[in-house]
Amino acid sequence: MLRPPRTVRVRAAGVALAVTAACLLAGCTSSGPGPSATPGAPDAPNQSNGSATGSPGASQGASAAPEETSEPSEPFAMACESLLTPDQVYAFNPNYGTDPGYEPSGTAVVAVVDEGGTACGWMNQTSGEIIEVAVATPSDDALDAHGNAAAASSNPVPTYGTPPEVEGYFTRAGTAGTAQVFTGAYWIVISSPELFEPGDAQQLVASVVENLPAG
Numbered sequence: 001m002l003r004p005p006r007t008v009r010v011r012a013a014g015v016a017l018a019v020t021a022a023c024l025l026a027g028c029t030s031s032g033p034g035p036s037a038t039p040g041a042p043d044a045p046n047q048s049n050g051s052a053t054g055s056p057g058a059s060q061g062a063s064a065a066p067e068e069t070s071e072p073s074e075p076f077a078m079a080c081e082s083l084l085t086p087d088q089v090y091a092f093n094p095n096y097g098t099d100p101g102y103e104p105s106g107t108a109v110v111a112v113v114d115e116g117g118t119a120c121g122w123m124n125q126t127s128g129e130i131i132e133v134a135v136a137t138p139s140d141d142a143l144d145a146h147g148n149a150a151a152a153s154s155n156p157v158p159t160y161g162t163p164p165e166v167e168g169y170f171t172r173a174g175t176a177g178t179a180q181v182f183t184g185a186y187w188i189v190i191s192s193p194e195l196f197e198p199g200d201a202q203q204l205v206a207s208v209v210e211n212l213p214a215g
Contacts, residue, residue: 071139073115074185078212080120083133088207089122099123099130106191108178111146112136115187124194131192133208137185146187150180157198160205168205170198181205186212 089096102121104110109132113119117136123129138146150169157179160168166183177195181188188208190201 071141073136073138073142075116076118076135076137076186078118078135080118080133083118083120083135083211084122084204084207085211088204088211092203092207093124095125096122096131097125102130102132104132104134105130106132106134106176106178106189108150108180108189109134109191112187112189115142115146117187127194129193131194131204132190133204134189134191135208135212136187138187143182143185143187146180147182150182154178154180155198159198159202161209166209168198170195170201172196177201179205181209183209183212188212 099121102123104113104119104121109119112134113136115136115138117134119132119134121133122131124131147167151167154169154171157168157170160166160179160181161183166181168182169180171178172195175193176191177193177197177200178189178191179195179198179201181190188205190204190208195201
């Protein structure tokens with residue numbers, strides 16, 4: 001069950017100015033390849049419609065390590081084919097399909113799973129690259145901590161949504177690009193080697209936000 005809706009707090013001083021700078025830095029580009037896959041339920045990684053898992057794997061991508069909190073996070077489970085519908089995956093890139101052996105690998109994706117969230121993976125059938133999508137509903141303290149960590153380590157992205165209702169960040173670290181979005185009670189992470197700039201994840205971000213249950 002989801003907690004009552006909450007207003008995401010604007011991050012510590014400097015975020016508003018950083019939004020303007022981020023637009024210049026990232027070019028506020030939009031559009032990406034187009035999706036395809038039929039994701040499966042989070043507890044059935046080998047289903048024909050996508051792969052989900054609650055077991056983290058190796059680390060890669062953006063980091064998000066909040067301080068320990070006393071309030072427990074509410075578990076969040078959602079079928080992969082609901083998190084991103086087959087039509088949405090196809091619209092993003094028709095070359096993407098299910099990844100039967102998916103395990104979370106991005107650092108922020110693993111952190112989402114650690115907060116009781118759902119993680120799903122889709123594979124590019126040509127390159128073999130994976131797109132990871134993960135969503136959690138952390139406790140208020142944990143959500144703020146993860147948001148502050150994202151603000152400190154990533155560039156704000158105003159095209160993901162309007163703060164304070166939606167706060168978006170993007171970073172490219174190592175071999176992967178990672179988008180993090182905070183809206184209501186949700187922490188959303190999208191990570192992949194195929195995400196080179198903020199606009200590459202924008203279509204996926206919009207689809208996931210649209211599919212999440214209200215409040």
